[in-house]
Amino acid sequence: MSARLDPHVLVDWFARNGRDLPWRRPETTAWGVLVSEIMLQQTPVSRVEPVWLAWMASWPRPSDLAAATQGEVLRAWGRLGYPRRALRLHEAATAIATEHGDVVPSDVDTLLALPGIGAYTARAVAAFAYGRRCPVVDTNVRRVVARAVHGAGDAGPAGGGRDLADVEALLPEDEATAARFSAALMELGQLVCTARSPRCAACPVIGACAWQHAGRPAYDGPAKPVQRYAGTDRYVRGLLLEVLRGTTEPVPKTRLDAVWSDGGQRDRCLDSLLVDGLVEQTADGRFALPGEH
DNA sequence: AAGCCGTGGGA
DNA sequence: TTCCCAAGGCT
Incomplete structure (x- = not known):
């Protein structure tokens, strides 16, 4: 128990x-x-x-x-x-x-x-x-609750109101204490109850941890999708924006063409940056960060 | 409602 | 080196 x-x-x-x-x-x-x-x-x-x-x-x-x-x-x-x-x-x-x-x-x-x-x-x-009393649920809190309360190795996919209800149930009645409790839960997840190699020996609530009592079973939920980065549109968008961040003067398209060889992907990314409002085109056809020309 | 959206650091 | 992940939000 x-x-x-x-x-x-x-x-x-x-x-x-x-x-x-x-x-x-x-x-x-x-x-x-x-x-x-x-x-x-x-x-x-x-x-x-x-x-x-x-x-x-x-x-x-x-x-x-x-x-x-x-x-x-x-x-x-x-x-x-x-x-x-x-x-x-x-x-x-x-x-x-x-x-x-x-x-x-x-x-x-x-x-x-x-x-x-x-x-x-x-x-x-x-x-x-x-100092409001409300459940604050981030990735750290979800992991701490998954372990300490549910005895699981890690939190599953986010979603549903499950996590919010779990934390609401843990929240102290007193408003000021509740806010500090939320900050404490997050800090515990970041410093002690970490995703990899949790430092259970240093945990202040190890005696109340369901995961510990269950013998620290491995995570058995659905595999988490891995996000690639190198070579993705996100990566190319980053390259394009890096050029524009480095200048105050609008740049010609040839300058942007130099950062990535795949023209199709390059243009798709530049278009999406324009759509997102992260880049603007000047009247003479050059490109710049928005709102300055 | 899965997939997309940047970047850097640690294991 | 590669892989994972880090106080999410939006569509």
């Missing part, structure tokens, strides 16, 4: 072992929290940190970002990846500035209506910026 997972044990562990990340400092605004959450989507902390600091210095309020051009925003995004996030954040900033008095909404449904903000990010902002 395993002990029930005690929220206070996790919260205490977090207080002692949680990292001192810049967006966790008490003076960080809700806007700062939102920017961090968008940047952290599928992107490690170490790569986000310097970019987040630069963004906060340049654009301390939503209206500051809204006043920048898309090109400036994309250049400042740098190599964080998935640059459509930057465009959506710019859109969200505009909506916050014009429709919400330059104040990041605290309500989950209002946050969900903003571009680029989905089920995870909306609740993360509500909880971490405003």
